[in-house]
Amino acid sequence: MTESKAERNTAVDVHGVSVGPGKRQRVSIPVARLPTETWMSLAVEVINGEFAGPRIWLNAAVHGDELNGIEIIHKVLETVDPAQLHGSILAVPIVNVFGFINQERYLPDRRDLNRCFPGSPSGSLASRMAYLLMNEIIKPCSHGIDLHTGSNHRTNLPQIRADLGDDATRRWAKAFGAPVMLNARSRSGSLRQAAAKIGKTVLLYEAGEPLRFDPHSVQCGVDGVNRAMAFLGMLPDHADREAQPTSALVEHSAWVRARRSGILRMEVGLGDRVVEKQPLAGINDVFGSRCGTVRAPFSGVVIGHTNNPLVHQGDAVLHIARAEQQSG
Numbered sequence: 001m002t003e004s005k006a007e008r009n010t011a012v013d014v015h016g017v018s019v020g021p022g023k024r025q026r027v028s029i030p031v032a033r034l035p036t037e038t039w040m041s042l043a044v045e046v047i048n049g050e051f052a053g054p055r056i057w058l059n060a061a062v063h064g065d066e067l068n069g070i071e072i073i074h075k076v077l078e079t080v081d082p083a084q085l086h087g088s089i090l091a092v093p094i095v096n097v098f099g100f101i102n103q104e105r106y107l108p109d110r111r112d113l114n115r116c117f118p119g120s121p122s123g124s125l126a127s128r129m130a131y132l133l134m135n136e137i138i139k140p141c142s143h144g145i146d147l148h149t150g151s152n153h154r155t156n157l158p159q160i161r162a163d164l165g166d167d168a169t170r171r172w173a174k175a176f177g178a179p180v181m182l183n184a185r186s187r188s189g190s191l192r193q194a195a196a197k198i199g200k201t202v203l204l205y206e207a208g209e210p211l212r213f214d215p216h217s218v219q220c221g222v223d224g225v226n227r228a229m230a231f232l233g234m235l236p237d238h239a240d241r242e243a244q245p246t247s248a249l250v251e252h253s254a255w256v257r258a259r260r261s262g263i264l265r266m267e268v269g270l271g272d273r274v275v276e277k278q279p280l281a282g283i284n285d286v287f288g289s290r291c292g293t294v295r296a297p298f299s300g301v302v303i304g305h306t307n308n309p310l311v312h313q314g315d316a317v318l319h320i321a322r323a324e325q326q327s328g
C-alpha cells in the first residue's frame with residue numbers, strides 16, 4: 001500500500017468517544033463498582049490511523065495473572081505512529097481488571113472469564129465483562145489477537161493457538177511467525193470461539209508463565225504482532241523488516257503427567273527436541289532419591305512445562321508437541 005494512493009481514514013467511535021484519523025486517545029469504559037464504591041473500568045487505547053485499513057483489537061490478561069501480554073501491548077503501542085498507520089487498533093491491555101488487582105486468574109467469584117463469552121448484560125460479573133468486551137471492542141473489528149501465558153506455575157514456549165483449518169486464520173498465524181503454531185480447537189465460552197463465531201479472524205498467543213515478565217516471550221509477541229499488522233497492510237513498508245521466521249505447524253500435542261507424587265527435577269527446557277521414551281524429568285522422594293522418571297510419549301518439541309518442583313500424581317508436567325511439518 002503506498003501512501004499516495006491510500007484513502008484517508010474515518011473516525012472510530014468507542015463508548016461514545018470519537019477518535020479522528022491520525023489520533024490516539026485513551027477511553028475508560030466503566031465495568032462495575034468494587035464493594036468499596038470505587039469504579040472499575042476497562043482502559044482502552046484507540047489508535048486511529050491516518051489512512052483507511054483494517055480495524056483490529058489487541059487484548060491481554062483475560063486471565064488476570066497473565067502479564068506478558070500487557071507488556072507486549074505496551075511495547076507495540078510505543079512504536080505505532082498514527083500518522084503512518086493504515087487502519088486502527090483498539091488495545092485493551094488488561095481485560096480482567098478484577099483478577100489483575102488480586103493477582104489471580106479468575107474473577108472474585110472464581111469464574112473463568114474465558115469460559116463466559118459471548119456473555120450477557122444480566123449474567124455474572126464475568127458474563128457482563130465478556131458481553132462488554134464483545135460489543136465495545138470485538139464487534140467493530142475484523143481481526144484480533146488474544147494474549148495469554150501458561151497457568152498455575154506452567155510456562156509456555158511462544159506459540160500461536162488458532163483454528164488453522166481456516167485459510168485466513170492460518171495465513172495470519174504464519175505471518176505472526178511464533179516458533180510454533182498449534183492447530184487448536186477453541187474451548188466453549190472462550191473469547192476466541194465467540195469472536196470466530198461472529199466472523200472475526202482471531203489468534204491466541206501463549207508465552208511464558210503467570211505473574212512474570214519473560215523478556216523472550218515479550219519480544220516474540222511484539223515482533224509477531226508487528227508482523228501480523230504488517231501482513232494486513234497496516235504498517236508503513238520497511239525494506240529492512242526482518243525475514244519471516246518459520247513457524248512449526250503442530251497438529252497434535254499432549255501433556256505428560258507425573259505417575260507419582262514427589263519433587264520434580266526438570267532435565268529439559270522449552271524448545272528442546274526430544275525423542276520417544278527420552279527421560280525429561282526425574283521425580284525424587286523426600287530424601288532426594290530418584291523414585292520416578294517422566295519420559296517423552298513420542299518424539300517432538302517441549303512447548304510447555306511446570307516450574308513448580310512439587311508434583312502430585314497426575315499433575316501435568318511437560319507439554320510435548322509432535323512437530324509434523326514446517327509451514328510453507
Ligand SMILES: [Zn+2]
Binds near residue numbers: 066148
Ligand atoms: Zn490465559
